[in-house]
Amino acid sequence: MEKQQVIELKGITKIFGRIxxxxxxxxxxxxxxxLSLLGENGSGKTTLMNALAGIYCPDAGDIYxxxxxxxxxxxxxxxxxxxxxxxxxxxxxxxxxxxxNVVVGLTKKxxxxxxxKDGTKxxxxxxKASANRITEICNKFGFKLNPWQKVxxxxxxxxxxxxxIKALYRGVDILILDEPTAxxxxxxxxxxxxxxxxxxxxxxxxxxxxxxxNEVLEISDRVAVLxxxxxxGDILTxxxxxxxxxxxxxxxxxxxxxxxxxxxxxxxRLIVQDLSLNGRDGRKVLKNINFTVYGSEILGIxxxxxxxxxxxxxxxxxxxxxxxxxxxxxxxxxxxxxxxFHKNIKQIRELAAQGKFHLKxxxxxxxxxGKTNKEITEMVNKEQIIFYEDEIMNLKGKKPIEIRDLGxxxxxxxxxxxxxxxxxxMDLIDNxxxxxxxxxxxxxxxxxxxxxxxxxxxxxxxxxxxSLHTSVKKLSGGNIQKVLVGREISTRPKVLMVAYPVxxxxxxxxxxxxxxxxxQKEKGSAVIYVGEDLDVILALCDRVLVLxxxxxxxxxxxxxxxxxxxxxxxxKKVEERSEENA
Amino acid sequence: MPELAQKQKVKKVRNPLFHIARxxxxxxxxxxxxxxxxxxxxxxxxxxxxxxxxxxxxxxxxEKFISYYIFVxxxxxxxxNTAFSTLWNASLLLIIAAAxxxxxxxxxxxxxxxxxxxxxxxxxxxxxxxxxxxIPNFLALILMLVLxxxxxxxxxxxxxxxxxxxxxxxxxxxxxxxxxxxxxxxAFSLKFKATGSTALGVLNAGxxxxxxxxxxxxxxxxxxxxxxxxxxxxxxxxxxxxHGYEIAVLNGSVRTAxxxxxxxxxxxxxxxxxxxxVCGIAGFLLVSGSSHTVSETVVGGRGFTAVMISWLGHxxxxxxxxxxxxxAIITVGSSNAAANLQYSGEVANVLSxxxxxxxxxxxxxxxxxxxxNLRQFFKSKNEPPMSEGQTPxxxxxxx
Numbered sequence: 001m002e003k004q005q006v007i008e009l010k011g012i013t014k015i016f017g018r019i020x021x022x023x024x025x026x027x028x029x030x031x032x033x034x035l036s037l038l039g040e041n042g043s044g045k046t047t048l049m050n051a052l053a054g055i056y057c058p059d060a061g062d063i064y065x066x067x068x069x070x071x072x073x074x075x076x077x078x079x080x081x082x083x084x085x086x087x088x089x090x091x092x093x094x095x096x097x098x099x100x101n102v103v104v105g106l107t108k109k110x111x112x113x114x115x116x117k118d119g120t121k122x123x124x125x126x127x128k129a130s131a132n133r134i135t136e137i138c139n140k141f142g143f144k145l146n147p148w149q150k151v152x153x154x155x156x157x158x159x160x161x162x163x164x165i166k167a168l169y170r171g172v173d174i175l176i177l178d179e180p181t182a183x184x185x186x187x188x189x190x191x192x193x194x195x196x197x198x199x200x201x202x203x204x205x206x207x208x209x210x211x212x213x214n215e216v217l218e219i220s221d222r223v224a225v226l227x228x229x230x231x232x233g234d235i236l237t238x239x240x241x242x243x244x245x246x247x248x249x250x251x252x253x254x255x256x257x258x259x260x261x262x263x264x265x266x267x268x269r270l271i272v273q274d275l276s277l278n279g280r281d282g283r284k285v286l287k288n289i290n291f292t293v294y295g296s297e298i299l300g301i302x303x304x305x306x307x308x309x310x311x312x313x314x315x316x317x318x319x320x321x322x323x324x325x326x327x328x329x330x331x332x333x334x335x336x337x338x339x340x341f342h343k344n345i346k347q348i349r350e351l352a353a354q355g356k357f358h359l360k361x362x363x364x365x366x367x368x369x370g371k372t373n374k375e376i377t378e379m380v381n382k383e384q385i386i387f388y389e390d391e392i393m394n395l396k397g398k399k400p401i402e403i404r405d406l407g408x409x410x411x412x413x414x415x416x417x418x419x420x421x422x423x424x425x426m427d428l429i430d431n432x433x434x435x436x437x438x439x440x441x442x443x444x445x446x447x448x449x450x451x452x453x454x455x456x457x458x459x460x461x462x463x464x465x466x467s468l469h470t471s472v473k474k475l476s477g478g479n480i481q482k483v484l485v486g487r488e489i490s491t492r493p494k495v496l497m498v499a500y501p502v503x504x505x506x507x508x509x510x511x512x513x514x515x516x517x518x519x520q521k522e523k524g525s526a527v528i529y530v531g532e533d534l535d536v537i538l539a540l541c542d543r544v545l546v547l548x549x550x551x552x553x554x555x556x557x558x559x560x561x562x563x564x565x566x567x568x569x570x571x572k573k574v575e576e577r578s579e580e581n582a
Numbered sequence: 583m584p585e586l587a588q589k590q591k592v593k594k595v596r597n598p599l600f601h602i603a604r605x606x607x608x609x610x611x612x613x614x615x616x617x618x619x620x621x622x623x624x625x626x627x628x629x630x631x632x633x634x635x636x637x638x639x640x641x642x643x644x645e646k647f648i649s650y651y652i653f654v655x656x657x658x659x660x661x662x663n664t665a666f667s668t669l670w671n672a673s674l675l676l677i678i679a680a681a682x683x684x685x686x687x688x689x690x691x692x693x694x695x696x697x698x699x700x701x702x703x704x705x706x707x708x709x710x711x712x713x714x715x716x717i718p719n720f721l722a723l724i725l726m727l728v729l730x731x732x733x734x735x736x737x738x739x740x741x742x743x744x745x746x747x748x749x750x751x752x753x754x755x756x757x758x759x760x761x762x763x764x765x766x767x768x769a770f771s772l773k774f775k776a777t778g779s780t781a782l783g784v785l786n787a788g789x790x791x792x793x794x795x796x797x798x799x800x801x802x803x804x805x806x807x808x809x810x811x812x813x814x815x816x817x818x819x820x821x822x823x824x825h826g827y828e829i830a831v832l833n834g835s836v837r838t839a840x841x842x843x844x845x846x847x848x849x850x851x852x853x854x855x856x857x858x859x860v861c862g863i864a865g866f867l868l869v870s871g872s873s874h875t876v877s878e879t880v881v882g883g884r885g886f887t888a889v890m891i892s893w894l895g896h897x898x899x900x901x902x903x904x905x906x907x908x909x910a911i912i913t914v915g916s917s918n919a920a921a922n923l924q925y926s927g928e929v930a931n932v933l934s935x936x937x938x939x940x941x942x943x944x945x946x947x948x949x950x951x952x953x954x955n956l957r958q959f960f961k962s963k964n965e966p967p968m969s970e971g972q973t974p975x976x977x978x979x980x981x
Contacts, residue, residue, distance in 0.1 A: 015603065057601065059953075319841060401843025412841075420841055423834030434831065434842050443823050466607070474606070 012061035039226035053085035084167030266295035269526035275325035300541030331391035337383035411493035424473030478509035620944035657918025672910035679891035681860035694756025696885025697763035702865020705733035707876035714792035730866035738858025
């Protein structure tokens with residue numbers, strides 16, 4: 001087939017407030033080709049495609065479809081020009097069946113156009129006929145989908161299939177996929193790529209938005225790279241290598257290696273036994289979870305999104321208390337002195353009454369009865385009060401504040417940065433004291449120490465902010481994450497839990513976060529890392545725990561495993577079930 | 583794909599005339615200039631409308647063009663008495679606006695200030711009617727304050743408790759509590775109405791028991807002084823106290839608050855009790871300082887106007903000073919202008935409503951910018967549709 005230009009974008013510019021999302025972007029697309037749109041998060045890939053799909057109206061620039069200048073002001077408009085987009089967050093009605101989702105919003109005129117394109121008779125609203133047409137499309141391109149299945153019973157990959165079919169049903173010739181592989185397992189990605197190749201053979205053009213280099217090289221014919229809102233250039237895939245593409249993306253050379261430090265672990269730190277959690281609807285979200293994390297170790301947690309990763313971390317952090325099982329925290333305190341960093345005087349008195357301490361150099365239990373607070377303070381400062389044994393505490397059923405009051409340094413960097421970790425409307429300083437604002441006497445908050453900490457973090461982590469008094473929500477994603485991780489690490493945690501810490505971050509910031517996590521490991525912390533990029537988990541973590549449907553599918557040693565093995569563990573059961581359904 | 587191109591052969595492509603974009607980091611001087619120009623513009627508009635609706639001819643009143651402004655100033659700052667009265671009105675509005683602000687800051691939409699203040703008035707009036715005549719005046723005032731505090735705080739605590747434990751909708755709940763309070767007060771004043779009247783009437787008119795003492799010839803001064811101190815205290819509370827910090831966290835997200843160990847139920851109820859207590863003080867000052875009685879209309883809608891003042895002041899009690907003073911000047915001044923220029927008092931209400939609507943509009947211009955693309959708009963209109971298959975030349979990209 002002769003190569004023909006189907007889409008041309010000329011000088012597209014889109015500005016949000018002060019942020020220039022796209023500046024003077026030129027891009028063309030030919031029929032029967034797969035074009036990858038590559039760029040870091042925030043480089044303007046999605047914005048540019050949204051302009052093409054009718055979500056945004058560009059501030060300047062023109063769009064040409066088949067050489068015709070057009071103005072696309074809504075997604076319905078885009079379908080008129082046979083352009084369809086599958087968004088990263090699917091736009092489906094959960095309680096509808098697949099076929100209902102496909103036909104929703106179609107007008108009589110749309111049906112007529114579709115029929116005209118097919119060369120058949122217009123059918124109007126007829127779910128059975130539509131279902132038949134869906135099955136035809138499935139057979140043509142090699143999809144698997146039951147038209148009568150409800151969306152809320154579908155897996156993520158099935159939902160994505162449905163979104164693609166929805167576009168194809170409307171006669172789309174140009175399909176845009178926004179980060180289609182982010183939520184899929186390696187096996188599902190292969191299936192998706194097969195379908196895309198079949199569509200390409202049929203003469204359709206496909207644009208894939210992604211930031212994963214290996215996928216770009218595998219699937220696409222041509223790569224266009226966006227850097228800071230501008231098109232840095234395009235290149236035929238056969239001429240591209242990972243190195244070239246990265247340099248185009250970032251604008252300078254980067255080192256793409258994560259160093260996994262091989263250091264001996266320092267004993268058990270967190271032991272989770274038979275942990276189960278009931279969700280709101282009574283279904284078990286976590287089922288008999290068992291694992292142990294050691295000091296100086298990074299335990300990765302992998303799984304399809306929604307397999308219980310979030311719930312597991314939140315349960316350990318004390319946010320879900322409707323649980324069964326035990327969460328044991330092991331504080332390596334044997335023969336170590338007590339410090340005020342962990343305990344206050346009242347707690348020291350209580351522990352002494354239980355005979356947990358001895359005086360330095362003596363064997364018999366220490367009694368603090370009759371001693372004044374001042375005397376105890378002096379003894380602690382001179383490191384004279386020594387633990388007999390390691391401290392062992394059960395965190396199950398304890399609130400976050402109770403855990404902290406026990407002197408346990410447990411840090412949690414949640415997935416939802418502004419909804420849970422930080423308060424977006426407050427400035428950097430106020431966010432620093434989120435977990436410590438009660439300290440100090442009186443009813444007035446003391447902002448000196450948080451201000452010093454904020455300044456230190458801004459300098460050390462190169463946080464880009466106009467001032468310390470800027471609302472956190474005005475910072476970029478990477479800087480927000482640095483503020484959060486920096487604050488959590490500044491408490492010198494014994495256990496650090498991080499959930500999707502590099503989501504939405506550019507390459508440089510991501511590597512900075514990996515380094516920070518590695519440093520914590522070096523300092524003896526036990527780190528639990530929940531991530532979605534299996535390559536990163538394999539490179540960064542010591543062991544990886546695979547969650548599947550709220551159960552531990554396996555714990556593997558990162559040195560002895562590979563992506564495929566993890567991928568199989570992630571999905572095995574899902575596939576079994578979908579076969580039952582079929 | 584020839585069939586594709588055919589469908590859209592003749593199609594006019596028009597660029598939008600303007601679009602709206604959000605401003606980032608607006609400098610203070612810019613906000614000041616926009617606000618000031620809107621205030622002046624609103625004043626101008628009020629003057630023009632006033633000129634147009636007044637039946638007085640230019641012969642009768644040569645200065646009619648600026649008469650509105652003359653009567654506004656005359657009605658508000660003509661002499662010490664009117665000036666104090668204006669400031670008193672402004673202060674009452676200010677304290678109620680400041681009172682509901684802590685609740686607003688934690689996204690508890692308390693629109694029940696009207697009822698809470700009224701309950702404060704009710705409490706104060708009960709003491710005034712039944713106890714005050716038989717005890718020393720300072721004791722009577724203290725008792726009035728205590729009962730006003732208890733009544734109003736309880737009135738605010740009820741919806742807060744329901745919100746905390748049953749997650750009821752606070753907006754509807756506080757609104758309904760207003761009507762209950764109004765009903766209670768109406769029943770009370772009917773039961774104990776003055777002889778020959780349908781209302782309670784001025785209490786202790788002879789003995790002045792439970793009346794706020796006058797200093798420098800004004801019974802408002804003590805009240806105004808108390809209110810200024812309270813407003814500064816509330817500002818300090820919100821900005822520098824641990825409680826204020828907790829409220830700010832709750833404003834961000836309830837989940838964050840729970841995670842950092844803030845007891846959301848406690849903060850909700852505590853903050854609403856504080857709101858109610860300050861409303862109670864407002865009610866007490868209103869009864870002892872100026873109304874000396876209680877009736878269903880004694881609060882006069884200030885509880886609702888306060889919602890607007892609180893929003894206009896961006897939940898900063900100090901910023902609210904400006905808007906409450908403006909409100910007092912415009913409402914009192916407009917009714918004075920209406921009386922003198924011989925048009926209906928309802929028109930005066932329309933004027934003050936219009937005035938604040940315009941000031942609210944200024945918020946849009948400080949937050950957003952409108953960018954016109956006139957050239958593109960008209961250019962695109964005249965552009966002939968491009969013929970099939972023709973590749974367009976690269977122009978008109980950057981603008």
